[in-house]
Amino acid sequence: MSTSVPTAHIMDHAHRIYSEYLEMPGLRLTSAQAQRLLGVEAAVCTSALEQLVKAGFLRLTPSGQYVRLTDGLPVPPFRMVSAQPARVHVSAKVS
DSSP, X not given: OOOOOOXXXXXXXXXXXXXXXXXXXXXXXXXXXXXHHHTOOHHHHHHHHHHHHHTTSEEEOTTSOEEETTTTOOOOOOOOXXXXXXXXXXXXOOO
């Protein structure tokens, strides 16, 4: 008798975890914290988190927290550009 969790079940939870990370930028959860937040079994939660790491959406920090792969990356500074009035060249031909 197999004790493995069906892949569809894991993917359902992976989609839910994905949504939580999108809704809460900067979210940092350990596997245990994610289990409590989602109310799922440890094996299911860990498998779902691992799927999101493999997909390149999450990464596991050295402290054991799962964070979005894009969190903490430097953002280029926003630069304001001054508007210049358009120059209109009118060519007048006199016949």
